[in-house]
Amino acid sequence: MSQDIIKLTTPISDEARLKLRVGDLVHISGVIYTGRDAAHKLMVQAITSGETLPFELNHQAIYYVGPTPAKPGQVIGSCGPTSSYRMDPYSPVLMENGLKVMIGKGPRSKVFQAELVKNQAVYLDVTGGIGALLSKRVLKMEVIAYPWLESEAVHKLLVVDFPAIVAYDTFGNDIFE
């Protein structure tokens, strides 16, 4: 099956992103940023009030995760995806500000899907509950914003061959349909 896997390097180019189709297996390498419920709320508040964001959203990828703490000697603890639908109210604002790749698990709302197509962004699905396996694909981790949120803080991750499946592509196709 390895020949079927598409290698993506972040920031993912427009060309590579537009080629993706629902059901494609991908391996992501490079920098991705984490954020879940609480961090999304703060980032949208920052945009609304004109404050600086934890990172420049343009063409970047956000991964919905709240990892377990790293044990001594580990880069990161268990780090599987959380359910993406809870980020649906916040994602459109982030996409309007340049975000192009969202990584999480499970289906999302029709409103989100319409916004995704409008912004020519993609949504990638990672298997839930495989956080130990995924921890092996993270080479570096750094908390870059909202440290008081603990596991929900924004982390900058350097990943290699991080496995995902294209769930919604730029053409409005939906793997869950």
Add this chain to the structure above:
Amino acid sequence: MRTISKEYLISELERIIIEAATVLDDEVVTCLQVGKAQETSKLPIHIIDEIIDNQLIARNERIPICQDTGVAVFFVEIGNDLHFDYNLTDAINQAVRNGYINGYLRKSIVNHPLDRKNTLDNTPAIIHYSLISGDRLRIRFAPKGGGSENMSKMTMLTPADGRQGIIDFVVNTVKNAGGKACPPIILGIGIGGNFEKSALLAKEALFRKLSDEALNPLDKKLEEDILKAINETNVGPMGLKGKTTCLAVKVNSFSCHIASLPVAVNIQCHAARHKEVIL
């Protein structure tokens, strides 16, 4: 009167909390392998392989199976010949604090549902007590994740809805949950009792062994029929279609009012972690 020292109780609970987070029961792995053998397309096989590989890494390297190390849920059965000269609830919460901090588990509890400030030690635990005869203390623990819990549902059916009403409600709950509940799932179903009892029955049903069959033939038949119906929905592993939507269905029942048919469905993701200790 027998007693159990507070220190011993806390250290035993700390041990099972950390072990539950990192070691998946063999019978769950076996069920996943059986499911994989029935799949014919690429994605469900790929996903089940990832889940099986993950639990092996978790077990060997003592990394939590899932980053959501859950709400700490306990069923505590207290022998009525036991005496405690300390507060048992406080001791259990101390074990949770120790286990989640020393075991590098994620602290996922907020103090109030609206102010949402993390308690930083995963307390308070949710503890269900009951009395049993004898001088033993039986404690069952499960770290219950938020994703599958969020997809769980309760309803008050009418007696006329009957058996088919229960099956329809459960199947619709699973279909609506789709990939959000992290299938392959395990279902704990509570029927009867009243509003709160049905939810408790459903939760406790999730603590049964996967190979365990209900004693009451009506419940056993429901378990079989619901499992079959759910695996025909084509929800599949992680909601990406396939035959392996549900690994096991457990029905626990209780007597109820002449007017009522309460039904609760508690969904458990494939990271079905639990441990038991008898002191």
